[in-house]
Amino acid sequence: MGLSLLTSSDTWFIDGNFRLASEYFKQLFVFRVRKNSFFITVVYCILECKTQYTYEHLFRTVMNECEKREKYPDPVFLNMDFELAVMNAAKLILSSHTTIRGCFYHLYQSTYRKLQELGLSKRYKKDEASRKFCTMVDSLNFFPLDDVKNGMERIKKNIPTGAEDFIIYFDTTSVNEPFKEISTNKSNIRLRRIPPVFPPCTWNVHQTTVSNDDSNRHRTNNNVTEGWNNRFSHLIGIKNPKVWHLIRKLKYEIASNYAKLALDDVGETNMKTTKLGQMRTTEIKLKELCARFVSGKINTSDFLNSISHNIRKQSNN
Template sequence: GTFSVVPELYFQLYTIHTTYLNHILPAVYILLPGKKQRLYKTMLEEIKKLAPDFDPPNVMIDFERASMNAIKNLFPTTNLSGCFFHLCQNVYRAVTRFGLKTLYGENENFAQQIRLLPALAFLPTTDVIATFDEIKAQFPAEVNVRAAKFDIVLWNVNTNTLQGRHRTNNVVEGWNNRFTSLMNCSHPNIWKFLKGLKKEQCYVDAQIIQAEAGVRQARRREQIRRETRILNLLNEPTTTNFEKLMALAQNITLKDS
């Protein structure tokens, strides 16, 4: 969702994006007055009324418990996954929250140890706990370990990576930023908001035409090289999981936004 572009009566603009011919495009725009589970449930029920056959096999989402619960309640067979970028973002925010931001920025050994944590997401789910125990051994004995808030399958990206599927919803974040720039003001009145939304939909319609014409979205060379490195690491049979983590951590950047 995005917040600053909505009229004063509403809390957020919630968007659902879909993959169409390898293009990720907004398919549904919803103005919501809050972010509670019951609101998300009502929203999804209304979508089901409009599209009774709507039953997505895969859904990627931020780590927001209310929306996750609503999706699983209405679409119990959907494969729900969390965005890897937001996983990394939350790890970095925890570093900041515990007063370790300066140490992380100045001590590369410590930073490498921290990056091992999100790197766990690349391992097969069955290997995560044992490898996490190896990571714990790298930290001081007095470090406390809390119970996990989210199941491993929710934040694991091993299958998505090996099958060439998206690990992040950064395209959606990019859309939020672009639409905010298009509106060029905070909390417009409803008429200006609708005018902006219509303009955006014209742009989306043009993207659909491009997709159907076979136009491919460009990928940066560094992105392609990083993806190749990660796949090579995951498919390397002779290295241990911990060795893979050490190498994978070199391909991870932690930041707040």
Template sequence: MRLLAIEFDQYSWHIKSNFTKMEWIQSERGGRKLLLGGYMYVKQKDLADGYEGFECELRRNTRQCRAKIKVMGDNQFRDRTEHNHPPNHGRSNATKVKAATKRRATESNERPQQVLMATLCEVTEEGRAALPSLNNMRRNIRRQRQENPNALPIPMTVEDLEIPVDQRLTLGGELFLYHDSGRNDPRRILVFTTERNLQLLSTSESWFADGTFKVVPTIFFQLWTIHATYEGHVVPLVYCLMLNKDQASYARVLAALQEGRAFYPTRIMIDYEFAAKNAFSQAFPNAHVQGCLFHLCQRIHERIKQEGLQVLYNEDEEIRTQARMIGAIAFVPVEDTVEAFEALAGIARAELQPVLNYFEDTYVGRPQRAAGHGRQAARFPPIMWNMFNATLQGEFRTNNHVEGWHRRFQIGVGADHPSFWQFLTCLKREHAMNEVTIGQAQAGMAPPARRRVYQDTNLRLIRLVTNYHGRDIVDFLTLYVNTNFSVIWSCIEATTTPSLLTI
């Protein structure tokens, strides 16, 4: 089993590769069970460093195996100890299939045979031998339904989806389904929020928005969420199920929120999605729509791979430094962006020219053909991704709080593309947890402290930006890369987003 390891915050993190797949299912007691490499783990306890401790199920059941593992998120683990028994891939697969069968049985009104036809397609050859007989599985489905006789039918299309009145409320009885464009709308949109959450959104000047896809019911395309700062915390306040990600749909969501209510955000952070950028700019013309630093660097790295430069980037330190310097242009004053880009282009190796061309077209703007006429408008102009003032003012530079929430919510759901009713139940539970966070913030509880390594890095970055004037631009970009960019680029290169990264 091959693991990809990177150094991060003085620990060796193990990230899943194509050969190591972490899967999560719900245990019979309602908890989470981890399937990894043919072994099954059950949760032992929460650890002080933010990890969750899991142990081999044989340790829990018979004390035969002492293997343990520390997990953070849905795809990161470390300190995995060895088992004293071989893996059982068949049993792991059978357990996964049985969990899916139970979930589908309790969430749909399909006949037992239909449930089995839908779930048994996931069974492997090894898993077949570990499953109970089909008759026993049918009896289990009927028994589970007797325990849950009010299961709602699973909608197969958005036109089939009818949400009963009692399902439109939070667990506390407040109206939660704020907007439904209707069953006959071919671009149907559902917006979940509460009056209290909208009130908080109206008082917040800093918003964050992003979409996620794996956790979405199959009849929808994406879950788009809007988060905002409140007493130092970043909390989710609006949840939208959408059938696409075009500008018109985003505009409809924002129009529904603005109906009868005024919002005055001054800064809205998103990833580099052109449709969302335009929708926010039109709805809130006085707000600064800002791109996420992490996503900017991620796009540069993706372009490096597209141009076939990944091996050279990995092996050549000069190429690697100069590529990272492209992202560091975000930390010069916005009026110096063109000068910084041209200075870097003047010393960069020829192999990086395709990446520089992409960055110039997309984020800087090509020079006009007529000399002295400036530059063409970039798709994402420098004012959107520049971080000079944000750094000096102590503002967020990434959207990683939102992405971290998306991962935690996906873990809570426990499956990719759940049924609509499973999704809605989990969303209501998540909303209830967020209400606790909001209540604690109102009572004066401070937000989680940044780790010391991030605090130190941020202070170094502020000092570097403060002392920008008078430095040679290329020297500034080089110094920034060498002192501040190692963590963020290590995470990008490992294709993972650290939930606490605020560099």
């Protein structure tokens, strides 16, 4: 059942959870896909490591198991966390035309973790202006790819005192090409631009936002994988459970998936209409703002402010 759904889906959502891993293992790694009105976990993997080699073996094993059953998955989109080892492994094993997309929610999380690392988290929580500025950085996700650097330059003109290191970090890892020193000897030092670790093409969601293709609408793993992580964590009941306890709960989860599929076959849905309505409203607003920016009806500053407002409003819901 799981591999059949994986094969029939052109968009995969993958995620690793370290708290759900059983003892002696590093993480529980899952593949999720959309089935009509809901998402379902189709592959569960208990991994010992988080190296690129481990992820290569994981992807290769999944593809091989599909082929054994005469199934040939060929995903168009792969949504994931900003984990370089996973991205590199996916590029090596999956089809060259598979578009790898970093999750907007995880980018949002990673920027906040950097704020914590720089000692700015308290200021972010207490100061509305600082919080708005940081959300404007996240708003770069919604710029057309060719305009991301222009948006970054606009943000640089209004950096709050103390946030300089944060902007340098985001700019060099996710937007502009940083310089790398190349030297053959002390008297011959040259600088060369190198690609950022996570270039805009891996995290930009502009095209996804304006797309009319409903299957291409999901910019984030938050509702797709994080929601499942929270629910399954509650089902497990403890952190880093014994392996047999984890397997027993996974069997319960698989049984629940069969029930969801049975309900779906007769036209039932488990998506709350109120939540779906809230999501749709935000989607429409963001899509309209992107269209207005592309048509020149709003400038860069107004676009940053408007997107930032909607992001903060959504995160507070």
